[in-house]
Amino acid sequence: MKNNSSFLTKNRGILIFFAVMLLAPFLIGLFEGSTPLMIWGNQGSLSKFIEGLGIEIFILALFALSFDLLFGITGLLSFGHAMFFAVAAYLTGIALKTLTMPFWGVVLLVLLAAIVQALLFSLVLPRVKGITFTLVSLGLASVFHIIVMSSDMINLTGADVGLQGVPVPAFISPVIERLRFYVIALTLLVVTYLFYRRFVASPTGRVCVAIRENEDRAKMLGYNTTIFKIVAMIISSLTASTAGMLHALYQPIISPAVADLAFTVTALLIVLIGGVGTLSGAIVGAFAFRLLDFSLRRFIGESASFITGAIYVIFVLFVPYGIVGTMRMRQLRTKQGWQQLLGMLKSKN
Amino acid sequence: MKTNLRKNSKAIIILVIIAAFLFVAARGMSGRDVLITVLRGFSTGSVTFLVAAGFSLIFGLLDVLNLAQGTLYMIGAYVGWTVYVRPDTFIDVLTPVLLILAGFSLSALWGRLASRIQLAPKARKIISWLLILAGFGLLALVLTSYPIAIWNLNNYSESPITYSYMADQGLRIIPAEVTFEKISPFLAILGLLVSSAISAFGIALLNRDESKSQAINWRRYLAPAILLLIGVLAAVFNAQITGWMFAMSTNWLFVIAILIAILSGVGLGSLMETTLIRPLYNRPIYQLMLTLGLGTIGVQIVQAVWGRPEFVWPKPEFFTGTGGACPATNLADLLEYNCSTVFLLGGRVRVYDEIFIPIVGIIVLIVVWILLKRSRIGMIIRAGVQDRQMVEALGINVRRVFTLVFALGVGLATFGGALAAPSTGLTPVMGERLLLSALIALAIGGLTSFPGAALGSLLVGLIQQFMIKYGQIGIPLPFTDAVFKPSPPLVPASTVLLMVIVLLILPGGLLGSKE
Numbered sequence: 136m137k138n139n140s141s142f143l144t145k146n147r148g149i150l151i152f153f154a155v156m157l158l159a160p161f162l163i164g165l166f167e168g169s170t171p172l173m174i175w176g177n178q179g180s181l182s183k184f185i186e187g188l189g190i191e192i193f194i195l196a197l198f199a200l201s202f203d204l205l206f207g208i209t210g211l212l213s214f215g216h217a218m219f220f221a222v223a224a225y226l227t228g229i230a231l232k233t234l235t236m237p238f239w240g241v242v243l244l245v246l247l248a249a250i251v252q253a254l255l256f257s258l259v260l261p262r263v264k265g266i267t268f269t270l271v272s273l274g275l276a277s278v279f280h281i282i283v284m285s286s287d288m289i290n291l292t293g294a295d296v297g298l299q300g301v302p303v304p305a306f307i308s309p310v311i312e313r314l315r316f317y318v319i320a321l322t323l324l325v326v327t328y329l330f331y332r333r334f335v336a337s338p339t340g341r342v343c344v345a346i347r348e349n350e351d352r353a354k355m356l357g358y359n360t361t362i363f364k365i366v367a368m369i370i371s372s373l374t375a376s377t378a379g380m381l382h383a384l385y386q387p388i389i390s391p392a393v394a395d396l397a398f399t400v401t402a403l404l405i406v407l408i409g410g411v412g413t414l415s416g417a418i419v420g421a422f423a424f425r426l427l428d429f430s431l432r433r434f435i436g437e438s439a440s441f442i443t444g445a446i447y448v449i450f451v452l453f454v455p456y457g458i459v460g461t462m463r464m465r466q467l468r469t470k471q472g473w474q475q476l477l478g479m480l481k482s483k484n
Numbered sequence: 485m486k487t488n489l490r491k492n493s494k495a496i497i498i499l500v501i502i503a504a505f506l507f508v509a510a511r512g513m514s515g516r517d518v519l520i521t522v523l524r525g526f527s528t529g530s531v532t533f534l535v536a537a538g539f540s541l542i543f544g545l546l547d548v549l550n551l552a553q554g555t556l557y558m559i560g561a562y563v564g565w566t567v568y569v570r571p572d573t574f575i576d577v578l579t580p581v582l583l584i585l586a587g588f589s590l591s592a593l594w595g596r597l598a599s600r601i602q603l604a605p606k607a608r609k610i611i612s613w614l615l616i617l618a619g620f621g622l623l624a625l626v627l628t629s630y631p632i633a634i635w636n637l638n639n640y641s642e643s644p645i646t647y648s649y650m651a652d653q654g655l656r657i658i659p660a661e662v663t664f665e666k667i668s669p670f671l672a673i674l675g676l677l678v679s680s681a682i683s684a685f686g687i688a689l690l691n692r693d694e695s696k697s698q699a700i701n702w703r704r705y706l707a708p709a710i711l712l713l714i715g716v717l718a719a720v721f722n723a724q725i726t727g728w729m730f731a732m733s734t735n736w737l738f739v740i741a742i743l744i745a746i747l748s749g750v751g752l753g754s755l756m757e758t759t760l761i762r763p764l765y766n767r768p769i770y771q772l773m774l775t776l777g778l779g780t781i782g783v784q785i786v787q788a789v790w791g792r793p794e795f796v797w798p799k800p801e802f803f804t805g806t807g808g809a810c811p812a813t814n815l816a817d818l819l820e821y822n823c824s825t826v827f828l829l830g831g832r833v834r835v836y837d838e839i840f841i842p843i844v845g846i847i848v849l850i851v852v853w854i855l856l857k858r859s860r861i862g863m864i865i866r867a868g869v870q871d872r873q874m875v876e877a878l879g880i881n882v883r884r885v886f887t888l889v890f891a892l893g894v895g896l897a898t899f900g901g902a903l904a905a906p907s908t909g910l911t912p913v914m915g916e917r918l919l920l921s922a923l924i925a926l927a928i929g930g931l932t933s934f935p936g937a938a939l940g941s942l943l944v945g946l947i948q949q950f951m952i953k954y955g956q957i958g959i960p961l962p963f964t965d966a967v968f969k970p971s972p973p974l975v976p977a978s979t980v981l982l983m984v985i986v987l988l989i990l991p992g993g994l995l996g997s998k999e
Contacts, residue, residue, distance in 0.1 A: 282977070287971050
């Protein structure tokens with residue numbers, strides 16, 4: 136019982152987030168004038184729209200979370216992270232459309248492909264370090280991007296138009312059963328986040344943090360750092376692939392843009408907005424990024440990406456710890472201040 | 485020699501394999517095709533080298549991976565194109581830019597003045613921000629009413645694409661002059677100067693502590709005075725200079741365009757280094773992200789100013805002759821008739837694309853090499869690449885060298901852009917493509933090695949061009965009758981594969997130092 140309650144208090148934030156997000160479509164439906172029952176039956180356009188936005192945010196957050204595990208926790212800056220996402224998305228699409236595989240078979244295939252890709256990267260890992268690793272990962276990912284864009288496989292991938300008309304199984308179809316899709320995406324995000332926190336707190340995760348701080352010292356302590364990097368890579372790849380699969384199921388078109396360097400940069404931007412290495416920053420950042428992007432595109436139009444770029448630069452220059460990181464530091468300072476104050480009062484008494 | 489061979493054995497093996505590959509590749513072609521493909525490879529390699537060399541200089545000394553290099557390459561091309569096609573716009577823009585620069589370049593004087601003013605820290609902060617805001621506000625006010633003859637993106641007949649098309653046809657639209665209407669010329673010049681001086685003073689007041697130690701002598705006034713003089717002269721004789729530039733031969737206009745492109749790169753580079761990169765020297769990953777962000781913003785700005793369509797930069801007269809004994813078979817004919825093509829081994833070779841660009845690339849390689857090896861500044865740069873702390877300890881102002889190297893690197897990139905644009909055309913995505921090739925070239929050659937950058941670029945250029953050639957003629961596969969034709973996307977993919985293979989065998993690149 137005690138153990139259970141400590142789990143609840145430790146993860147209070149994410150659990151509140153889970154509850155609020157579960158209730159959000161119903162509450163927003165009330166504004167629109169539709170009863171919770173109607174929303175349960177997937178009626179009501181506004182709540183459906185909000186659910187759609189929510190699903191996009193959850194997918195981005197999952198992707199950014201996996202990037203944060205590599206970049207923020209383990210200290211590996213990979214510019215090929217979008218490959219994990221894109222391979223999963225395309226594999227899902229092709230397996231469902233061309234190969235007409237059963238859904239659970241597709242899930243297995245995608246997860247298997249994620250592990251294979253992580254192992255492919257880990258072939259490179261022990262040899263190249265730092266910036267060279269970044270370049271190699273960029274190279275590997277751009278090869279995939281080029282293959283997807285090439286007209287040789289237009290029947291499979293749809294080249295630069297994108298993969299269209301993926302038959303989504305009816306029970307999670309985002310058109311008919313959007314609420315279910317929403318809940319599934321949300322649950323996946325929350326479970327992954329909880330798992331990540333557990334992972335970072337575990338001995339393996341601690342070693343990953345040590346690698347980020349000083350790899351040579353971690354090696355000196357007798358850890359085979361490559362294995363830990365590969366573990367982080369596999370977990371990250373699995374998460375990114377899950378996000379990619381959800382993307383393929385949710386979006387009507389899988390565009391080749393998800394294999395681009397720009398998509399990795401999106402993850403980097405989200406993590407940067409939220410706070411590097413904070414995990415919860417990925418979720419906060421995904422919300423901030425998607426909502427900002429959405430409103431900018433709506434109200435300003437074409438030059439939205441210029442403003443996004445400017446925000447990115449401003450964050451790099453002035454808010455290096457991101458929203459969550461800065462808030463944590465503030466909290467710490469406030470806490471210290473209170474303690475000092477209390478100490479002064481006590482000493483006077 | 486023997487130990488040297490053994491030390492670089494892997495690099496030599498790789499080079500031999502590549503040479504063997506190229507040899508096998510060349511077997512199926514006629515000599516003419518091989519020659520043209522090799523020349524094209526040299527051409528692509530030269531342009532890649534210009535970007536990659538700046539990259540490697542910057543990365544070697546500053547440890548900054550400048551991912552905006554591709555965008556700067558593109559900006560160089562666009563600036564050069566503007567000077568070439570619309571000299572009147574260039575002259576109009578010149579005055580405000582020079583005057584603002586003159587205001588800011590007096591920063592030593594402002595720092596000296598600011599250090600005399602004694603203020604409470606808070607008041608100083610508020611006053612300096614107020615000054616900066618006031619300066620920029622005034623600047624915006626003056627600039628919006630300053631007459632600049634520029635195109636109109638919304639009106640097709642006045643859009644840059646029309647100018648590009650007309651220039652390509654050999655016609656020249658001489659646009660109507662813009663005159664001072666909203667503001668008197670004297671007031672405009674004074675306003676520009678004063679507003680930039682105010683904001684420069686505000687900035688100097690804000691970070692007063694840094695500028696305290698700078699000594700002042702008359703040399704410090706020389707640069708602003710020259711800038712001011714040129715700026716005012718350009719404003720006064722605007723019409724005459726514009727007319728003179730329109731009447732000028734396109735060869736000289738081309739030279740001016742290239743020079744301005746280089747200068748704009750140097751200016752942009754020093755601006756970037758001093759304002760944006762410098763605060764981040766103790767956060768290396770953030771520098772990388774910053775340059776990435778700047779690259780994206782740069783593309784957006786170019787799209788906003790010049791629009792999205794593709795432009796053509798017509799080649800200067802010297803490379804476009806067709807009459808007389810063209811295509812030339814000997815040097816005298818070439819020089820006499822300014823032929824656009826020459827006959828070599830029975831094949832037509834374009835002079836600008838396949839001969840001029842490689843020559844310029846080689847000249848730049850030699851010049852920068854001499855600069856690095858023989859000059860004092862080059863010695864400091866090389867020492868800084870090896871051990872920065874030691875150089876600092878010896879009392880050399882490394883910061884200034886940093887700015888210089890960054891400016892030089894960016895200048896090389898913009899030079900590359902302006903040089904390549906007449907043969908490749910201008911698009912807002914041209915930088916992205918080249919950035920990838922330059923990165924690959926660097927990774928192949930070794931990130932901090934200058935000769936490595938040259939070798940890597942050459943390899944990347946050659947492989948790309950051979951793959952393109954194969955896309956046309958196909959590779960006969962051994963032991964079968966089938967012919968394999970690599971599709972265009974495989975061109976960049978092949979270089980990426982080469983990079984991955986090289987890095988797996990030699991993590992430091994071919995000529996890089998072993999870590």
